[in-house]
Amino acid sequence: xxxxxxxxxxxxxxxxxxxxxxxxxxxxxxxxxxxxxxxxxxxxxxxxxxxxxxxxxxxxxxxxxxxxxxxxxxxxxxxxxxxxxxxxxxxxxxxxxxxxxxxxxxxxxxxxxxxxxxxxxxxxxxxxxxxxxxxxxxxxxxxxxxxxxxxxxxxxxxx
Numbered sequence: 001x002x003x004x005x006x007x008x009x010x011x012x013x014x015x016x017x018x019x020x021x022x023x024x025x026x027x028x029x030x031x032x033x034x035x036x037x038x039x040x041x042x043x044x045x046x047x048x049x050x051x052x053x054x055x056x057x058x059x060x061x062x063x064x065x066x067x068x069x070x071x072x073x074x075x076x077x078x079x080x081x082x083x084x085x086x087x088x089x090x091x092x093x094x095x096x097x098x099x100x101x102x103x104x105x106x107x108x109x110x111x112x113x114x115x116x117x118x119x120x121x122x123x124x125x126x127x128x129x130x131x132x133x134x135x136x137x138x139x140x141x142x143x144x145x146x147x148x149x150x151x152x153x154x155x156x157x158x159x
Contacts (some may be wrong), residue, residue, distance in 0.1 A: 001055075001056045001057075001107075001110075002055075002056065002057045002102075002105055002106035002107065002110050003056055003057065003060060004060045004064075006105050006106075007101075007105065011101055012064075013077075013078055014079075014094070014097075014098050014101065015061060015098055015101065015102060015114075016061050016064045016065060016068075016075065017075055017076050017077070017078070017079050018061075018094075018095060018098045018099075018114075018118055019044065019047060019048035019061070019065065019117060019118060019121040020044055020045070020048055020065070020075045020076050020121070021076065021079060021091055021094055021095060021098075022044070022095060022118040022119070022121040022122040022125075022153055022157075023040060023041070023043070023044025023045075023047070023048070023121050023122060023124065023125035024044070024076065024091060024125075025088060025091045025092065025095070025122055025125075025149050025152075025153055026040060026044075026122050026125035026126045026146050026149055026150070026153075027040045027041070027125060028087050028088055028091065028149075029088060029143075029145045029146050029148065029149035030143045030145040030146045030149075032129060035129070036128075036129040039128040039129040040125040040126075040128045040129060041125075042128070043124040043125050043127065043128035044121050044124055044125045044128075045065075045069065045075075046124065047117075047120050047121040047124040047125075048062065048065045048075065048121055049062050049065050049066045049069070050062065051113075051117050052113070052116060052117055052120050053113045053116075053117075055109070055110045055113050055114075056110075057102070057106055057110045057113075057114065058110075058113055058114060058117055079094070088149065088152075092152055092153065092156045093156075095118060095153060095156045095157055096156040096157070099111070099114065099115050099118065099156065099157045102114045102115075114157075115157040115158065118153065118157045119150075119153060119154055119157060122149070122150055122153045123150060126142045126146045126147070126149075126150055127141055127142060
């Protein structure tokens with residue numbers, strides 16, 4: 001059983017913000033207006049505080065994310081893509097790196113569950129708001145750019 005104590009403080013910060021980073025990937029893939037961004041953020045937050053399975057590692061991450069939000073701290077604190085590379089690429093690199101870190105320290109089942117959770121967070125953001133159309137007509141639930149990023153997130157977090 002893998003716990004917070006198995007990670008350094010810096011590693012834990014990266015692991016804790018990973019579900020939010022996964023949602024951010026979708027928001028940056030197809031930026032919409034402020035309402036769409038708010039819906040995507042709320043969906044990501046809901047996913048980040050409700051892991052799809054009950055491994056100890058996922059539970060501890062979710063509890064830390066929940067504590068940060070209750071204390072009005074930004075769960076993405078410390079993560080900021082640099083200007084020297086495309087943000088989407090940096091996010092995918094971060095997700096891949098964090099997944100590798102978890103795989104190194106956790107059991108195979110925990111690492112697989114963590115990757116599935118990151119995918120679920122990205123999926124929640126993608127499904128949060130309709131894109132395109134006019135006054136809701138002919139809008140897509142997931143835009144083509146969001147779907148392309150979902151596919152790339154899936155590859156980045158694949159065990």
